[in-house]
Amino acid sequence: MGEEFSAAVGRGGGVLRSLEIGALPLEAGGSLPSVTMAFECWGTLNEAGDNAVLIQHALTGSTHVSRGDSEEDGWWEGLVGPGDVIDTNKYFVVCANMLGGCYGTTGPSSIASDGKPYGSRFPFVTIRDSVHAEARLADKLGIKLWHAVVGGSMGGARALEWAASYPERVRRCAVVAACAASTAEQIAFAQTQTLAIRQDPNFAGGDYYDGAAPTSGLGLARRIAHINYRSETEMESRFGRQAQSGEDTISHDRLAALGASGSRYQVESYLDHQARKLVGRFDANSYIAITEALMSHDVSRGRGTLSQALAATASVEFLVAAVSSDRLYFPAQSDALAAALPGDVAVHHIDSAIGHDGFLTEVAVVGELLRESFFTV
Numbered sequence: 366m367g368e369e370f371s372a373a374v375g376r377g378g379g380v381l382r383s384l385e386i387g388a389l390p391l392e393a394g395g396s397l398p399s400v401t402m403a404f405e406c407w408g409t410l411n412e413a414g415d416n417a418v419l420i421q422h423a424l425t426g427s428t429h430v431s432r433g434d435s436e437e438d439g440w441w442e443g444l445v446g447p448g449d450v451i452d453t454n455k456y457f458v459v460c461a462n463m464l465g466g467c468y469g470t471t472g473p474s475s476i477a478s479d480g481k482p483y484g485s486r487f488p489f490v491t492i493r494d495s496v497h498a499e500a501r502l503a504d505k506l507g508i509k510l511w512h513a514v515v516g517g518s519m520g521g522a523r524a525l526e527w528a529a530s531y532p533e534r535v536r537r538c539a540v541v542a543a544c545a546a547s548t549a550e551q552i553a554f555a556q557t558q559t560l561a562i563r564q565d566p567n568f569a570g571g572d573y574y575d576g577a578a579p580t581s582g583l584g585l586a587r588r589i590a591h592i593n594y595r596s597e598t599e600m601e602s603r604f605g606r607q608a609q610s611g612e613d614t615i616s617h618d619r620l621a622a623l624g625a626s627g628s629r630y631q632v633e634s635y636l637d638h639q640a641r642k643l644v645g646r647f648d649a650n651s652y653i654a655i656t657e658a659l660m661s662h663d664v665s666r667g668r669g670t671l672s673q674a675l676a677a678t679a680s681v682e683f684l685v686a687a688v689s690s691d692r693l694y695f696p697a698q699s700d701a702l703a704a705a706l707p708g709d710v711a712v713h714h715i716d717s718a719i720g721h722d723g724f725l726t727e728v729a730v731v732g733e734l735l736r737e738s739f740f741t742v
């Protein structure tokens with residue numbers, strides 16, 4: 366454990382902490398002069414500094430994987446804790462907020478050296494930049510070798526990038542519902558979201574912190590994203606053509622025939638709810654920064670072919686898993702990743718009708734896969 370941080374060990378975790386990692390050179394050029402990394406941790410680091418597990422959050426996720434000593438459930442509640450799959454009696458678990466985020470790590474809403482938020486001045490950052498920042502955080506914490514780096518969706522991209530950038534520091538790597546490089550379709554869906562925000566009149570080129578935030582753009586971005594996070598089958602069986610209860614005075618079919626409006630379909634109400642929730646907890650500039658980082662995800666960039674890029678990970682044990690109904694990160698993309706990895710890597714299927722979000726909703730299945738592969742007693 367790095368001296369600077371020894372006071373924080375041995376607690377139940379679930380509490381936001383931060384460390385300064387100094388200036389960070391960026392892949393696209395330039396640098397961030399001073400970076401704060403926000404994180405949560407659970408359990409205690411051993412003397413050798415090799416019992417640590419890094420959990421990487423998805424696009425709008427936070428550091429709060431597990432409740433720990435806090436009151437609030439985490440997004441993978443039940444996976445991390447004393448006696449759980451990732452047993453905090455044994456492992457020191459860390460989850461860091463992505464570079465560019467809005468949950469404590471330096472991002473566009475952070476205050477720059479002139480005392481004002483970065484806003485439009487926040488530079489373009491990549492998945493690889495975030496991983497380098499996380500490596501600095503690991504140095505500060507005294508972590509020499511991760512027992513495992515685990516992530517889903519954008520967290521899976523960050524986990525894979527860790528294995529490729531620092532293979533000597535990653536013993537095991539789980540890449541769930543993610544692929545080797547963002548595809549044309551993923552980039553296309555992402556562009557519609559960033560444009561929705563940029564075209565909000567309140568966006569003000571990104572310098573909106575003194576005025577109204579671009580909430581309608583962010584809400585629209587979330588609606589577009591959320592459709593991709595769920596499957597057609599799930600939406601149809603859950604909502605069908607039902608009108609939102611209490612809002613319909615006349616059947617929707619008749620309203621449609623009349624070209625009338627005034628009440629919402631259930632699925633509209635559902636998307637409105639998801640949009641409102643995100644708007645209440647996320648910064649629009651961070652949404653753009655992280656989305657664009659994910660658009661840039663390509664583990665082979667500057668490293669030759671995909672197989673050549675992944676050859677460096679020969680010493681890393683991989684777990685690759687896909688959600689059966691995922692229409693954003695298709696299972697075939699996990700197959701392609703596994704095929705390019707050194708050795709014989711099988712793809713595990715998380716059987717779920719939900720779609721991409723299955724990696725968040727099927728916690729028990731994800732936990733079982735992790736237990737079998739990386740956390741057998």
Ligand SMILES: CC(=O)SCCNC(=O)CCNC(=O)[C@H](O)C(C)(C)COP(=O)(O)OP(=O)(O)OC[C@H]1O[C@@H](n2cnc3c(N)ncnc32)[C@H](O)[C@@H]1OP(=O)(O)O
Binds near residue numbers: 425426
């Ligand atoms: C690590 C990370 O990736 S992010 C951290 C956690 N992720 C998030 O918070 C992202 C946003 N949420 C999600 O992605 C998903 O909701 C998940 C994956 C977390 C959970 O999925 P599910 O359990 O299937 O929840 P679901 O999509 O059904 O949403 C339920 C919500 O919709 C609401 N809802 C359902 N039907 C309707 C409707 N017709 N009208 C309005 N609201 C509705 C529910 O009341 C519930 O609201 P609440 O979340 O405020 O309690």
Ligand SMILES: N[C@@H](CCO)C(=O)O
Binds near residue numbers: 423424517
């Ligand atoms: N629901 C997840 C999906 C992205 O993988 C999120 O908001 O981050």
